[in-house]
Structure formats: structure tokens, C-alpha cells
Amino acid sequence: MTGxxxxxxxxxxxxxxxxxxxxSVVVQDxxxxxxxxxxxxxxxxxxxxICGTDLHVYRGIFGSASPPWPLGHEAMGIVTEIGPGVQTIKVGDRVIVPDTPDDGHLNMDPPDFSDLALFGSGGDFGGLGGCQGKIPSRH
Structure with a gap:
């Protein structure tokens, strides 16, 4: 081990x-x-x-009924892999993950954000307080 x-x-x-x-939060594998x-x-x-929802979970106000619970649902990053049904982004694109989706899909107003790569995440998708996240594409 070095460094x-x-x-x-x-x-x-x-x-x-x-x-x-x-x-009580930890950094873990x-x-x-x-x-x-x-x-x-x-x-x-x-x-x-880190948003207000993360702070509510941290303070124990609400959170997962089955800890441990990965934190994070707002992030930016670089696409490293896409499924065959994804048409609006490609590997290497920089994307914004602005919020947690309803039923796996982000629903924002106004509804047409066709020029942006919008996704959802959160505990259901492994959290975004880690090195990577699995998120559903709108398209």
C-alpha cells in the first residue's frame, strides 16, 4: 500500500x-x-x-426501515455504461442527477428537458454518496 x-x-x-x-454515518465498501x-x-x-433529505436521514428524522442505507440522491458524473434502451446519452457524457424519481422516472416541471440528461437515484439505486450509481434513463 502506498499513498x-x-x-x-x-x-x-x-x-x-x-x-x-x-x-451515525460511515464510509464503507x-x-x-x-x-x-x-x-x-x-x-x-x-x-x-448533500441536501436537506440527507440531513433528515442523518439526524434520524426519517430514513430507510432497513439500514444500512446508502446516502445521496443528487450528483454529477460521467456515464460509464448504458443499456440498449438508452438513446439520449452515450458513454463519456457528463450528466446531472438532480433528484429522486417517482417509480424510477424523474418527473419535473417543465416536462421537456430534452437537451439535458436527467436521471433519478437514491437508496433504491444504491445512493450517490459513493463512487458510482445505477440510474434509470428517461429515454
Missing amino acids: GKRPHPKDTMRAVVWEGKPF VPKAKMQANNDAVVRVTTAA
Whole structure:
């Protein structure tokens, strides 16, 4: 080991995880994001935001009924993999993940954001407080 970094297995990544107790989060190894549907994309997270929802979970106000719970649902990153049903983005595109979707799809007003790559995420998709996330594409 050099430079204070430790090697990670190829199938895991580091992520911020709420342990189920107020004011208790850890950085731990979790499974890497994987494609699960034709309209999925995998994004390497370059910047993750901490929003009010994350703070509510951190404080124990609300959160997953089954911790540990990966935090994060707003991020920016670079697409590393896309499913065959994804038509609006390609590998290498920079994308914004602005919010958690309803039923796996982001619903924002105004509805036409055709020039932007918009996705959803959150605990259901592995959280975005890690190195990468699996997110559903709108198209």
C-alpha cells in the first residue's frame, strides 16, 4: 500500500452509509452499481450534493426501515455504461442527477428537458454518496 490508499476489489466501491442511528454515518465498501434494466445507465460520480433529505436521514428524522442505507440522491458524473434502451446519452457524457424519481422516472416541471440528461437515484439505486450509481434513463 502506498499513498494511504488501500486497494478495493473490482466489485465494490466506497460509499457514505447511514447506519440506522441518529448522527451515525460511515464510509464503507458496498457493491458497485450494475446494470439491471435496458434503460439503466451507470455513472461515475464526480460530485455529490448533500441536501436537506440527507440531513433528515442523518439526524434520524426519517430514513430507510432497513439500514444500512446508502446516502445521496443528487450528483454529477460521467456515464460509464448504458443499456440498449438508452438513446439520449452515450458513454463519456457528463450528466446531472438532480433528484429522486417517482417509480424510477424523474418527473419535473417543465416536462421537456430534452437537451439535458436527467436521471433519478437514491437508496433504491444504491445512493450517490459513493463512487458510482445505477440510474434509470428517461429515454
